[in-house]
Every structure is written in C-alpha cells, then in structure tokens.
Amino acid sequence: MNVDIESRPLAIARWLRRRAENVSALLLLAMFLCFILQIVTRYVFNYPLGWTDEVSVLCWIWCTLWGAAFVLRERDEVRFDIIYSSASDKTRCIFTVVTGIAAIVLFGIALPAVVSYVTFLKVERSAYLGIRLDYLYAIYVVFSVAVIVRYAVLTWRAIRGHPPDIQIGSGSAL
Amino acid sequence: MTNPFGLCVCAIIGLGLLGLPIGYSMIAGSILYLLLAGLDLGTSAEQILNGLYNSYVLLAVPLFLFSAELMNVSNMTDQLLRFCDMLVGRFRGGLGHINIVQSIIFAGMSGSAIADLAATGRISIDMMTRNGRYPLSYAAAITAASAVIGPIIPPSIPMVLYALISDASVGYLFLGGVIPGLLMALAQMAINTIMAHRHNFPVEQPIPLREWPAITLTAVPALLMPVILLGGIYGGVMTPTEAAAVAAAYALLVAVLWYRNVSLRDAYVATLNSSRATASIGMLIAGALIFNYVVTIEQVPQTVRGLLAGYELSPMMFLLWVNVILLVLGCLLEGSTIILVILPIFIPTAKALGIDLVHFGVVAVFNIMIGLVTPPYGLLLFIISAISGAPLHAIIRDTMPFVIAMIVALAIITFVPDTVLWLPRLLGYKG
Numbered sequence: 196m197n198v199d200i201e202s203r204p205l206a207i208a209r210w211l212r213r214r215a216e217n218v219s220a221l222l223l224l225a226m227f228l229c230f231i232l233q234i235v236t237r238y239v240f241n242y243p244l245g246w247t248d249e250v251s252v253l254c255w256i257w258c259t260l261w262g263a264a265f266v267l268r269e270r271d272e273v274r275f276d277i278i279y280s281s282a283s284d285k286t287r288c289i290f291t292v293v294t295g296i297a298a299i300v301l302f303g304i305a306l307p308a309v310v311s312y313v314t315f316l317k318v319e320r321s322a323y324l325g326i327r328l329d330y331l332y333a334i335y336v337v338f339s340v341a342v343i344v345r346y347a348v349l350t351w352r353a354i355r356g357h358p359p360d361i362q363i364g365s366g367s368a369l
Numbered sequence: 370m371t372n373p374f375g376l377c378v379c380a381i382i383g384l385g386l387l388g389l390p391i392g393y394s395m396i397a398g399s400i401l402y403l404l405l406a407g408l409d410l411g412t413s414a415e416q417i418l419n420g421l422y423n424s425y426v427l428l429a430v431p432l433f434l435f436s437a438e439l440m441n442v443s444n445m446t447d448q449l450l451r452f453c454d455m456l457v458g459r460f461r462g463g464l465g466h467i468n469i470v471q472s473i474i475f476a477g478m479s480g481s482a483i484a485d486l487a488a489t490g491r492i493s494i495d496m497m498t499r500n501g502r503y504p505l506s507y508a509a510a511i512t513a514a515s516a517v518i519g520p521i522i523p524p525s526i527p528m529v530l531y532a533l534i535s536d537a538s539v540g541y542l543f544l545g546g547v548i549p550g551l552l553m554a555l556a557q558m559a560i561n562t563i564m565a566h567r568h569n570f571p572v573e574q575p576i577p578l579r580e581w582p583a584i585t586l587t588a589v590p591a592l593l594m595p596v597i598l599l600g601g602i603y604g605g606v607m608t609p610t611e612a613a614a615v616a617a618a619y620a621l622l623v624a625v626l627w628y629r630n631v632s633l634r635d636a637y638v639a640t641l642n643s644s645r646a647t648a649s650i651g652m653l654i655a656g657a658l659i660f661n662y663v664v665t666i667e668q669v670p671q672t673v674r675g676l677l678a679g680y681e682l683s684p685m686m687f688l689l690w691v692n693v694i695l696l697v698l699g700c701l702l703e704g705s706t707i708i709l710v711i712l713p714i715f716i717p718t719a720k721a722l723g724i725d726l727v728h729f730g731v732v733a734v735f736n737i738m739i740g741l742v743t744p745p746y747g748l749l750l751f752i753i754s755a756i757s758g759a760p761l762h763a764i765i766r767d768t769m770p771f772v773i774a775m776i777v778a779l780a781i782i783t784f785v786p787d788t789v790l791w792l793p794r795l796l797g798y799k800g
Contacts, residue, residue: 216641223431223644230432230614238606248425255428255647256421259655262648263392271645272390273653273703277746279388287388294389297380301397305410312411335414342393361388367650367748369482369520369527369704369741 215265219258226254246323253321253331260334264341269349269359273367280361287358295350302342309339373405374667381660391706395656402663413659420658425610426539427654429529431647432613436620437484438639440475442631443624445591446492449474452588455581458573462565464497465511467573469557472515474588476522476550477595478620480529482741485519486512486749490756502571505759507564510767513753514557517738517775522550524598524616527734529609530654530708534661535716537726539609540602541793541800545731548792549782553735556774564770590623603796650705657709670717677718684722688729688783691715692736696776699740703748707737725800731789732782739775742768 233247279290313336316328349359381398385391396413403410421427449471457466471493475485490512497508520527523543532539564570576584598616601607607615624631664670677687698707712733719729741749744765754761782788790800 216644219644219648220637220640223435223640223647226428227432227435227614227617230428230611231618234607234611234615251428252422252425255431255651256418258431258644258647259421259651260648262644263652263655266645267648267652271649273392273649273706274388274390275385275702275746276388277701278386290387294384294387297384298389298393298397301400301404304404305400305413308410309414312409312414332414332418335418339414367483367703367705369738369748 212265215261219262219266222254222258222261226251226258229254249321249323256331257334260338264334264338270361272361274361276361284356284358288353288356291353291358292350295346295353298346299343299350302339302346306336306339306343310336373402374663374669376405377402377663390652391703392652392654392656395660395710399656399659399663406666412662416659416662417655420662421651421655424533424654424658426529426532429524429539429610429613430526430650431643432610432617433480433524433526433529434484434646435640435643436613436617437479437481437488438643439617439620439624439631439636440478441484441488442635442639443620443628445623445628446471446489448587448628449591450492450496451576451584454573455576455584459575460562461572462561462570463573464503465507465561465565465570466558468493468497468508468511469515469518469554469561472518473522473551473554474591476519477598478591478616480520480524480526482516482519482738482749483752486516486752486756489516490753494753494757504568504767505757506763506767507568509753509757509759509764510771511557511561512757513742513747513749513764514768514771514775515554516749517741518550518553518557520738521546521553521731521735523547523595524609524613525734526650527704527708527737528730530705531712531730531734533654534709534713535726535730537730538798541727541798542730542734543599543602543609544793544796544798545727545789546734548788549731549735549778552778552781552788553775556778557771560770560774590627594619653705654709657706660710661713664713670714673714674718674721678721682722684724685784687718687722688724688732691719692732692779692783695733695736696739696743699737700743701746702740703746704737704740707740708734725786725790727793727798727800728786728789732779735779735782739772739779743772 229247229251233244237243279287282290313329313332316332319328320326321328321331377398380401381394384394384397389397400410400413403412450467453467453470453474457463457470460466471489472485475489479485493512494505494508497503498505523546525543525546528542528546529539531537532542594616597619598612601612601615602609682690695707698711716726719726741747744750750761750764750768754764790798793800
C-alpha cells in the first residue's frame with residue numbers, strides 16, 4: 196500500500212524532471228543554432244542578423260538558471276567536497292542542515308527585493324526583439340524559489356537522517 | 370576592509386567547507402554582505418543577470434562543451450590511436466608516448482581536460498595494460514597527466530574564463546597556449562622515456578610505411594579541427610565564440626558523415642550532458658559575478674596591490690609568488706573557482722608591474738591545470754581512479770614524476786615570457 200502511495204508522486208517528479216531536461220537540452224540547441232545561423236547569414240549571405248546575438252545570450256542565461264533550478268542533481272554541482280565526502284552520515288546530515296538553513300534564510304531574505312527588481316524591469320525592453328525584460332529575467336525569481344524549495348527538501352531529509360549523496364569531483368567543466 | 374566583508378568571506382568559506390555548492394555559497398555570502406552593508410538586496414539579481422547578459426565571450430564555454438561531447442560519442446579515439454602508434458609507437462615506452470600524442474590531438478579538439486579524459490581514458494588504459502605490459506597505476510597516471518595538456522593547447526575553457534575576468538583577448542590567449550602545451554607534452558615524454566628505460570617498458574611493432582597514408586587519412590578529420598578553429602579566428606573570419614559554434618557544428622558533421630556511428634539518442638544525451646555542465650559552470654560564474662562585485666566595492670584588488678607595493682616586488686618575484694600560491698590552492702580547490710575568484714585579486718598588481726596579461730593568463734591557467742592532478746584534490750586523479758579501478762594512492766605515486774616535470778615546464782614559461790608571447794606576436798599581438 197505504502198509503496199503505491201509513495202511511488203505516484205515519485206513517478207510524477209521523475210516525469211517532470213525529464214521534461215525539464217528536454218527544455219534544458221532545447222535551450223542549448225537553440226543557442227547553438229542561433230550561432231550557426233548568425234555565421235551563415237553574416238559570411239555567406241553578407242546579411243548580419245542582430246537578433247541571433249540576443250537570443251543566444253538569453254538562451255545561455257535561461258540554460259544556466261533553468262538548469263540550476265530543475266535539472267542539476269546534487270552530484271552535478273561544483274563544490275568543495277573533501278570534508279563532506281570523508282564525514283560520517285550523521286555529520287553529513289548536520290552539515291546539510293546548517294548549509295540548508297543558511298541557504299533558505301539568505302535566498303529567502305533576498306527574494307522580495309529580487310521580485311521587485313525584476314518587476315521594476317517591466318518598463319524596459321530587450322534591444323532587438325523588444326520583449327519585456329521582466330518576462331525574460333523572471334527566470335531568476337523562478338531560480339530563487341527553486342533553490343529555497345530544494346534546500347527545504349534536502350534539509351528536511353537530512354533531519355530525518357538522509358544526507359544527499361554526492362559524487363566527489365563531479366560538476367567541473369575543466 | 371569593513372566588517373560586513375569579513376563576515377561575507379567567512380560565510381562563503383564556512384558554507385563552502387560544509388559542502389554547499391560553491392556558486393550558492395558565493396551568492397548566499399554576497400547577499401549577507403548586501404544585507405549587513407545596508408545595500409539593496411535586489412543588487413544580487415541585477416549583478417548576476419546583467420553580468421551573464423554581458424559576458425558574450427562566455428557563450429564559448431557551453432559550445433566547447435557541446436563539441437567535446439559530440440566528439441566523444443563519435444568514438445574517434447580508436448582510429449586516432451593507430452595514427453599515434455604510427456608516429457611514436459616504435460620508441461621505448463611506445464604506448465606511453467602514444468598516450469601523450471593522442472592527448473595533444475584531443476587538446477586541439479576540445480577545451481576541457483575532463484572531456485579528454487572521459488573520451489580517451491578507458492581505451493588508453495586498456496591498451497597499455499593488455500597482457501600486463503604496463504602497470505595499471507602507471508597507465509592511469511600517464512593518462513591523467515597527459516589529459517592536462519587539453520586546456521593548455523587551444524581551444525581552452527579555462528582561458529575563456531580568464532578572458533572574462535582580465536579582458537585579455539581570447540584569440541591571443543589561445544595562441545599563447547600552443548607552445549606551453551607542446552612543452553608540457555615534451556616534459557611528459559621525457560619522464561615516460563626515463564621510466565620506460567628504468568622499468569624496461571616494451572616497444573611497439575613499427576607500422577609498415579605503405580600503411581601510413583591510409584592511417585593518416587582516418588585521423589584527418591580530427592587533425593583538421595584545430596586548423597579550422599585557429600585559422601578561422603586569426604583569419605579574422607570568426608570571433609572565438611563563433612569558432613566554438615563552428616567547432617561544434619564540425620564535430621557533429623564529422624560524427625554523422627565521417628565516422629557514422631551516432632544515433633539520435635546519442636546526440637540527445639550529448640546535448641543534455643552539455644546543458645547540464647553549462648548550468649553547473651554557469652552557477653559558479655553567477656556566484657563569481659556577485660562576489661566579484663562585492664570585492665570591487667571593497668576595493669580588495671587595490672588593497673592587495675597597496676600591500677604588495679610595500680614589498681617592492683620585482684615582476685619575476687611576483688610571478689614566482691603567484692605560482693606558489695596557485696599551486697597550493699590547486700591542491701585544494703576546483704580550478705574554475707580559482708580562476709574566477711582568486712585571479713581577479715592579482716590582476717591589477719600584475720598590470721601595475723607591467724606583466725603582460727596574456728603571459729600572466731597562460732602561466733596561471735597552466736599552473737591551475739597542474740592542480741587537476743595534484744592531491745588531495747585532483748579531479749583527474751579521482752576520475753581516472755574510477756575509470757581504471759587502480760587505487761588512488763598508487764596513481765598519485767606514479768603521477769608525481771609527471772607533476773614535477775610539469776612544474777619545471779611551468780618555471781620555463783614563467784621566466785621566459787617569449788615561450789608564451791612569441792606566437793601571438795608573430796600573428797599581430799601588440800603586447
């Protein structure tokens with residue numbers, strides 16, 4: 196019985212994560228295609244497009260913040276893991292609770308100011324496409340909320356004795 | 370430096386040590402600073418968003434990651450090995466040399482040591498340890514050490530990061546890395562030769578001359594990549610960021626048309642992996658953007674410059690000290706963090722001392738990349754241990770001679786700036 200009740204939300208969460216991954220991959224692909232289009236139109240047709248620059252930069256911002264909000268797993272993050280990985284499970288739980296609460300509090304305190312900064316941008320528009328900046332930058336609010344929710348979940352799980360599993364040395368792009 | 374700044378740094382270090390991802394630690398610590406200093410907390414969002422928006426050069430990072438992923442799924446490693454065998458297999462310790470030459474070729478295709486290691490690691494180690502010809506730990510050590518060449522020879526992700534913080538030209542930084550990268554390879558081959566004679570490692574059967582053309586042909590697509598990249602950038606045809614996109618397009622074409630072993634599924638996984646790595650490095654950059662804003666308000670680089678001015682350091686002494694500090698930090702910290710957070714503190718001093726920023730950048734990146742194989746925190750050591758199954762301590766022991774050789778090479782490029790600057794100047798650099 197229990198398994199059924201628990202597995203349904205889990206299945207939904209997994210489905211959502213896969214969709215989030217689709218979006219993330221699409222953003223990268225869009226960035227890549229914009230560049231190719233830009234190069235081809237500039238050098239082959241001698242007709243430079245302005246909007247490709249803008250779209251590719253926006254894809255980069257969204258790919259980063261969307262990915263950090265919904266796609267990255269704990270083991271994908273760049274962290275200093277020497278101490279954490281050599282600690283016992285109990286110590287890891289304590290570490291997670293401390294860092295989790297700090298992250299929730301600090302991102303939480305900043306959230307109202309972040310929201311008001313982004314909504315203030317409704318008067319501005321992007322240079323080429325003329326899209327309202329508050330729409331484009333709203334991803335930062337989404338990211339902030341996702342960080343708070345994620346660390347709330349991790350902290351709650353750590354309190355119940357399940358520290359997040361990390362993989363030493365992962366996440367670097369070097 | 371005021372109190373809020375001290376607390377901000379303590380919070381970042383404290384949270385980081387306890388395992389909060391470094392990007393989040395820097396954002397959280399900077400929010401604390403803004404709060405204590407009575408500044409608008411919305412500045413955190415403003416700095417990060419505008420910083421990401423204005424860092425056009427950084428778009429090269431995801432694109433280089435993407436091209437490396439595409440190269441990896443195309444499985445060209447096998448074909449390249451035979452080409453390398455043809456070149457250096459007949460010398461004593463041949464397979465070790467093959468390993469290093471292959472790393473040079475991969476270095477010209479990708480900008481990441483980790484991507485190079487992921488592409489070649491297992492195959493190189495299997496090849497070297499077959500029939501017990503080389504000890505497993507030595508095979509692992511030389512594979513990890515030679516992967517360090519990857520981000521020194523262009524393209525290079527860490528040099529793009531350095532260009533962001535220093536405003537040096539990516540194109541000239543790339544050129545500046547060519548000779549140091551080859552020097553690093555030479556230093557490693559010297560160690561391999563010494564080891565091969567000491568332990569009597571085998572030589573490979575020479576490949577008959579009539580097979581050379583066919584073998585060379587299989588390697589052509591891989592060998593063309595650096596030519597296209599560098600030719601495009603220095604021919605004035607493309608910006609380095611556009612070159613990164615062309616590299617990815619080229620990798621895709623080569624994988625699909627030449628090697629013909631890429632499925633749609635592979636292509637999706639490659640895209641997803643690179644978007645994930647993009648988010649991961651992007652968060653680090655976001656953290657560095659807001660933290661560097663705080664550092665600028667507090668005028669930390671100027672303070673450091675003032676402090677160092679008191680010691681009347683000569684440029685060479687300054688470079689020596691920076692190298693020592695970076696080598697120590699490289700043992701403890703992930704490299705892109707050092708580039709994005711620590712290097713900005715030194716750059717104003719380097720400028721004031723008249724040190725060329727391309728030279729400084731190549732030296733710093735070279736140094737920080739050695740940190741990828743120095744314990745206790747050497748990313749490539751962890752990865753190669755996981756790939757090969759050799760115990761970490763044995764790999765570390767066998768990597769040490771290579772580390773020493775690379776430090777000698779580092780000393781040469783530090784104190785003979787022409788090793789770095791000759792090639793960029795040849796192609797028009799006015800530094």
